[in-house]
Amino acid sequence: MTGNLIDINNVSKYYGTSAALKDVSFKVGQGEILAIAGPSGSGKTTLLNMISGLSKPTTGSISISSQDIGKLKPGKDLANLVGMIDQQYSIIPELNVINNVLAGNLGNWSLFKSLLSLIYPLERGKVFAILKDLGIEDKINNKAAHLSGGEQQRVSIARLLVQNPMVVLADEPVSSLDPARAEDIMQLIRSKLVNTNRSVIITLHNTRLIQEYCSRLIGIKEHSIVFDVSANEINESMLKELYK
Ligand SMILES: Nc1ncnc2c1ncn2[C@@H]1O[C@H](COP(=O)(O)OP(=O)(O)OP(=O)(O)O)[C@@H](O)[C@H]1O
Numbered sequence: 449m450t451g452n453l454i455d456i457n458n459v460s461k462y463y464g465t466s467a468a469l470k471d472v473s474f475k476v477g478q479g480e481i482l483a484i485a486g487p488s489g490s491g492k493t494t495l496l497n498m499i500s501g502l503s504k505p506t507t508g509s510i511s512i513s514s515q516d517i518g519k520l521k522p523g524k525d526l527a528n529l530v531g532m533i534d535q536q537y538s539i540i541p542e543l544n545v546i547n548n549v550l551a552g553n554l555g556n557w558s559l560f561k562s563l564l565s566l567i568y569p570l571e572r573g574k575v576f577a578i579l580k581d582l583g584i585e586d587k588i589n590n591k592a593a594h595l596s597g598g599e600q601q602r603v604s605i606a607r608l609l610v611q612n613p614m615v616v617l618a619d620e621p622v623s624s625l626d627p628a629r630a631e632d633i634m635q636l637i638r639s640k641l642v643n644t645n646r647s648v649i650i651t652l653h654n655t656r657l658i659q660e661y662c663s664r665l666i667g668i669k670e671h672s673i674v675f676d677v678s679a680n681e682i683n684e685s686m687l688k689e690l691y692k
């Protein structure tokens with residue numbers, strides 16, 4: 449670990465008068481894979497959405513590499529700092545694989561759409577190399593809709609590798625997957641996305657996957673952090689208590 453990349457400082461989020469997250473503070477170092485766990489409604493997605501810049505804290509601040517995320521508009525600057533894998537691995541089904549991957553170059557969808565006609569062969573070599581590393585280079589011209597679920601996940605990881613943000617967020621990336629595919633995606637995240645300059649934050653419920661793939665676990669309950677431990681300190685009773 450070479451230093452703190454993410455600094456979450458007394459962050460609260462209120463919807464009207466009801467709290468979605470209350471006074472949360474923590475730092476995340478480069479090279480860390482941080483798991484966030486907690487019961488439904490505890491505030492996990494709310495937290496990730498604020499780290500991604502999608503929503504703003506009601507109070508407190510979030511910085512990545514000393515830049516205040518709450519002050520950045522969607523676009524290149526934000527895309528260089530943070531990227532997200534969502535539960536649906538949102539690929540664009542009607543586009544072919546290369547265009548889905550190249551979307552990682554662009555800060556937002558309207559720009560993406562407007563530039564679509566320009567981007568066809570520009571970085572084909574780069575995309576090919578990334579897809580080859582993920583074992584799906586033969587699909588580069590295929591329509592994304594015709595890929596298997598596992599291949600679509602690889603495309604979404606390839607897009608993130610093109611975007612190359614300093615922080616990668618994944619909201620329940622394995623919760624809709626069978627155990628073999630869950631293992632596969634966690635291995636891909638660890639082997640392709642984690643490096644010494646980047647931090648990864650994943651919401652995960654499975655104790656074994658957390659222990660195996662993550663360096664640290666933060667437990668959230670009733671909108672607040674209840675523990676913050678390294679992976680080797682996790683035990684079943686902590687998680688049982690968290691979900692009780
Ligand atoms: N846009 C919104 N407007 C009002 N309330 C919201 C909004 N988004 C989230 N909430 C509330 O904030 C709380 C935290 O929601 P959040 O989605 O962060 O939970 P979560 O921990 O991700 O749950 P799950 O495990 O079910 O995904 C919930 O009570 C939710 O109803």
Ligand SMILES: [Mg+2]
Pocket residue numbers: 492493494619
């Ligand atoms: Mg959620």
